[in-house]
Amino acid sequence: MTASRAASSATGSIYDLGYRGYDGPRLGRRHAVRALFAHSLRVSYGIGRGGRAKIAPIVLGGIAIIPAIVGIGVLALARQMGAPGGVVEEASPIQHNTYFGIIATLVMLFCAAQVPEVLGRDQRYNLLSLYFSRALRREDYAVARLAGVVAAILVFVLLPQTIIFLGLVLSAPDVAAEFGKELAFVPPILAQGALISVLLGSVSAAIASFTPRRLYATTAIIVVLAVVPVVGGILVSLDAPALARFVALASPMDILEATNAILFDTSSGSDVITEAGLPDLAYFAAAALISAAAIAILVRRFRKIAA
Amino acid sequence: MTVFATIVELTLRALLGRRRTVLLVLLAALPVLVALLARVSGRTPEEATLFDAMVRTVLPLVALVFGTSALGSELEDGTAVYILAKPIRRAQVILAKAGVAGSLTGGLVVASTLGSGILAGGTLATTVGFAVAAAVAAFAYVVLFLAASVFTGRALILGLIYTLVWEGALAGILEGTRQFSIREATLSLAAALAPAGSGIQGGLELGGAVGLVAVVIAGGLALAIWRLAGWEVRGSD
Amino acid sequence: MTVAPPTSTPGSSVVEVDHVSRWYGNVVAVNDISFSLRPGVTGLLGPNGAGKSTLLHMLAGLLRPSSGRVNVFGQTVWRNPGLYARIGLVPEREAVYSFLTGREFVMLNARLQRMPDADRATAAAIRTVDLEGAADRAIGTYSKGMRQRAKIAGALVHDPQILLLDEPFNGMDPRQRLHMIALLRTMAAEGRTILFSSHILEEVERLADSILVLFAGRLAASGSFREIRRLMTDRPHTFHVRSSDDRRLAAALVGETAVFGIDLSSGRLAVSSSEFGAFTRLLPRVARDARITLLEVTPTDDSLESVFAYLVRR
Numbered sequence: 105m106t107a108s109r110a111a112s113s114a115t116g117s118i119y120d121l122g123y124r125g126y127d128g129p130r131l132g133r134r135h136a137v138r139a140l141f142a143h144s145l146r147v148s149y150g151i152g153r154g155g156r157a158k159i160a161p162i163v164l165g166g167i168a169i170i171p172a173i174v175g176i177g178v179l180a181l182a183r184q185m186g187a188p189g190g191v192v193e194e195a196s197p198i199q200h201n202t203y204f205g206i207i208a209t210l211v212m213l214f215c216a217a218q219v220p221e222v223l224g225r226d227q228r229y230n231l232l233s234l235y236f237s238r239a240l241r242r243e244d245y246a247v248a249r250l251a252g253v254v255a256a257i258l259v260f261v262l263l264p265q266t267i268i269f270l271g272l273v274l275s276a277p278d279v280a281a282e283f284g285k286e287l288a289f290v291p292p293i294l295a296q297g298a299l300i301s302v303l304l305g306s307v308s309a310a311i312a313s314f315t316p317r318r319l320y321a322t323t324a325i326i327v328v329l330a331v332v333p334v335v336g337g338i339l340v341s342l343d344a345p346a347l348a349r350f351v352a353l354a355s356p357m358d359i360l361e362a363t364n365a366i367l368f369d370t371s372s373g374s375d376v377i378t379e380a381g382l383p384d385l386a387y388f389a390a391a392a393l394i395s396a397a398a399i400a401i402l403v404r405r406f407r408k409i410a411a
Numbered sequence: 412m413t414v415f416a417t418i419v420e421l422t423l424r425a426l427l428g429r430r431r432t433v434l435l436v437l438l439a440a441l442p443v444l445v446a447l448l449a450r451v452s453g454r455t456p457e458e459a460t461l462f463d464a465m466v467r468t469v470l471p472l473v474a475l476v477f478g479t480s481a482l483g484s485e486l487e488d489g490t491a492v493y494i495l496a497k498p499i500r501r502a503q504v505i506l507a508k509a510g511v512a513g514s515l516t517g518g519l520v521v522a523s524t525l526g527s528g529i530l531a532g533g534t535l536a537t538t539v540g541f542a543v544a545a546a547v548a549a550f551a552y553v554v555l556f557l558a559a560s561v562f563t564g565r566a567l568i569l570g571l572i573y574t575l576v577w578e579g580a581l582a583g584i585l586e587g588t589r590q591f592s593i594r595e596a597t598l599s600l601a602a603a604l605a606p607a608g609s610g611i612q613g614g615l616e617l618g619g620a621v622g623l624v625a626v627v628i629a630g631g632l633a634l635a636i637w638r639l640a641g642w643e644v645r646g647s648d
Numbered sequence: 649m650t651v652a653p654p655t656s657t658p659g660s661s662v663v664e665v666d667h668v669s670r671w672y673g674n675v676v677a678v679n680d681i682s683f684s685l686r687p688g689v690t691g692l693l694g695p696n697g698a699g700k701s702t703l704l705h706m707l708a709g710l711l712r713p714s715s716g717r718v719n720v721f722g723q724t725v726w727r728n729p730g731l732y733a734r735i736g737l738v739p740e741r742e743a744v745y746s747f748l749t750g751r752e753f754v755m756l757n758a759r760l761q762r763m764p765d766a767d768r769a770t771a772a773a774i775r776t777v778d779l780e781g782a783a784d785r786a787i788g789t790y791s792k793g794m795r796q797r798a799k800i801a802g803a804l805v806h807d808p809q810i811l812l813l814d815e816p817f818n819g820m821d822p823r824q825r826l827h828m829i830a831l832l833r834t835m836a837a838e839g840r841t842i843l844f845s846s847h848i849l850e851e852v853e854r855l856a857d858s859i860l861v862l863f864a865g866r867l868a869a870s871g872s873f874r875e876i877r878r879l880m881t882d883r884p885h886t887f888h889v890r891s892s893d894d895r896r897l898a899a900a901l902v903g904e905t906a907v908f909g910i911d912l913s914s915g916r917l918a919v920s921s922s923e924f925g926a927f928t929r930l931l932p933r934v935a936r937d938a939r940i941t942l943l944e945v946t947p948t949d950d951s952l953e954s955v956f957a958y959l960v961r962r
Contacts, residue, residue: 160565209580210576216568319480319484319567322568323476324434331441331468331469331472334468335464338460339449341456342449342456414759414760414762417759418760421756428747489741492737493745493756493760495710495729496708496732496735496737498729498733499729501729642710643712644705644710
């Protein structure tokens with residue numbers, strides 16, 4: 105509208121405080137995507153929302169890091185008291201290669217609790233038309249939301265691992281050597297972390313994108329992530345390798361169990377995996393396929409949705 | 412029509428809405444389908460395995476869905492006002508809703524248990540024993556989750572954490588938690604009700620199991636009634 | 649001129665609110681309010697966020713006062729479900745059991761109120777709110793106004809002595825609103841006590857016998873709004889006068905002590921006076937002595953709007 109006009113005289117001025125237009129730069133699509141990504145990440149942890157939104161992520165996140173802290177504490181104490189090198193480390197159940205398995209249930213709950221929050225709220229309050237009438241395209245919306253969810257899960261699973269890493273290194277008698285040993289674990293940790301976050305994130309997001317109602321989305325995610333492996337367990341007890349193979353490749357949690365064993369070069373404790381007897385590559389391929397399919401479903405959902 | 416019957420009818424209609432029912436029936440049918448799959452491929456599934464799987468997954472999930480939404484959805488969106496601003500005792504509301512949700516859950520899990528039992532070729536005594544335990548457990552879970560839903564709007568996720576973390580993961584690590592696990596109580600009940608050699612094992616003595624279930628149901632109902640009597644509308648203006 | 653806020657007089661009134669406050673942590677939603685309700689229609693007036701809904705919920709026993717007491721028929725209304733047999737509540741929130749038909753919803757209310765003949769009461773209530781045409785459709789298919797009417801029918805079905813309505817005319821078209829106003833007037837005439845909240849001044853002006861003005865959680869004024877206006881003596885009354893010769897009339901008026909100010913700037917003659925009674929006597933006399941014909945004399949700020957604006961701006 106009008107530019108700021110100042111009526112001045114020798115002794116005074118009057119300033120126009122009326123409506124001002126915006127003439128500055130308009131950030132485009134990329135910034136919109138980045139902003140939406142950051143927003144999704146924040147929503148996943150209830151940041152910027154009242155206390156009640158933080159209950160689930162804080163409780164779950166807290167439980168997830170407690171074993172790590174306790175384990176490191178015990179280890180540090182043992183080392184201080186001069187335990188022979190390596191004994192406590194070997195005996196401790198809190199290790200890099202077991203930790204993802206320990207918090208598997210918690211990651212699942214985190215997905216079930218928070219992913220519907222990220223993907224369902226806009227549908228619930230009819231906000232999609234607002235998003236789609238901006239520089240943001242429909243596919244961008246889907247991808248940005250998914251990226252936020254994936255990042256949130258990544259943080260969730262890597263934080264305890266980081267605590268273990270730092271704990272081991274900082275409490276070691278020979279820091280440099282310990283650091284070198286620990287460094288070897290970094291690639292598998294990152295790889296498994298990436299797999300977990302992408303696979304679980306995309307599957308949960310795809311499910312959650314179909315319903316604004318939290319109850320349905322949460323239950324559906326739990327069924328896919330928690331109930332399917334149990335079904336697999338039953339089939340395994342039937343001694344049916346073909347069925348076990350099918351379940352092992354179709355159940356995200358079982359796939360992650362397998363990739364964990366492969367990446368850390370340990371053996372898997374799961375019956376389903378042993379029963380299935382599949383080559384290593386099969387699991388990575390399955391993870392990739394399922395993730396790709398879930399992402400495709402997610403993008404298609406937001407392309408087609410009425411807004 | 413009495414007040415109790417009115418609330419029962421209302422809750423039934425509210426809970427049995429189209430999509431939700433179909434999905435829950437499918438969920439409850441999962442063990443049966445697995446058993447069917449096994450039979451079709453020529454093997455006989457173990458009834459105990461099927462029952463154990465159902466108790467771990469289907470039972471708490473169905474109870475969660477029915478238990479948290481029987482009263483919780485009305486408390487969340489404010490329609491509870493139409494039931495609460497009435498001259499009726501809060502106990503009637505809680506009992507009616509818990510009854511409906513418990514019966515629906517019980518019906519589904521009993522059907523599932525019977526179906527699995529038939530397909531697994533189990534004896535009548537075992538299957539019936541399992542079914543009774545499942546029915547009792549249905550009410551225990553439903554009352555627990557219903558009570559939770561009166562206290563908080565996040566009953567669903569808290570219920571999930573209880574089931575998967577407390578009853579699941581922690582029970583493996585901390586033996587003591589088994590004393591406070593409805594799942595263990597259910598399995599113990601089933602082991603006691605079914606003839607010996609049914610393959611089910613629970614972590615509690617029969618007395619302990621019955622005691623836990625009784626405390627959960629009675630205490631849950633009492634807590635829910637007490638909390639509902641002092642329920643306040645969620646603020647806005 | 650203001651007075652200290654009133655304390656309630658016990659015994660004679662249906663609803664008594666005694667130094668009631670409600671706070672949420674550090675936020676005070678309702679701040680030390682006292683009043684009594686008698687049979688008739690009372691309008692609860694205030695801008696959004698003034699605490700109207702909070703106050704209504706406390707009156708309905710759905711919210712506990714942080715301090716003070718709310719008494720209905722001499723009993724505390726909190727944790728006292730028995731009282732609901734005589735109270736009807738129409739809440740503001742949209743949500744209603746959308747899978748029920750209008751008739752089923754009213755019937756639900758009738759049954760929960762333990763009405764001996766629920767069918768007849770339901771039919772009567774539906775007829776009263778003029779919802780017969782749509783009564784057998786699911787509420788989910790209703791327009792906003794129809795949903796409001798269904799809620800009101802549900803609140804009337806047990807013939808309550810007290811009716812509490814939170815923004816009842818929301819979403820109603822003018823015809824429905826007139827119909828509802830007439831209905832509420834009739835009910836009040838039968839001896840019922842009706843309290844309704846609104847931020848639309850016209851409705852309150854048209855319907856309420858007395859008003860309660862709420863602002864930022866405090867009671868800013870109570871009583872008949874014309875009386876409130878009289879009490880605002882530190883604010884002069886303004887009249888628009890149309891006459892055969894405005895300017896000469898203005899010159900004649902400006903000499904009178906009862907006249908506070910004269911304004912011709914908008915092309916019309918506006919006269920302000922701080923002495924309402926004296927001015928009404930002097931205007932015709934001055935006009936007659938100056939041989940000017942008065943064509944139209946309109947009080948411009950005797951409306952609820954100006955009263956409200958004044959109260960709120962203090």
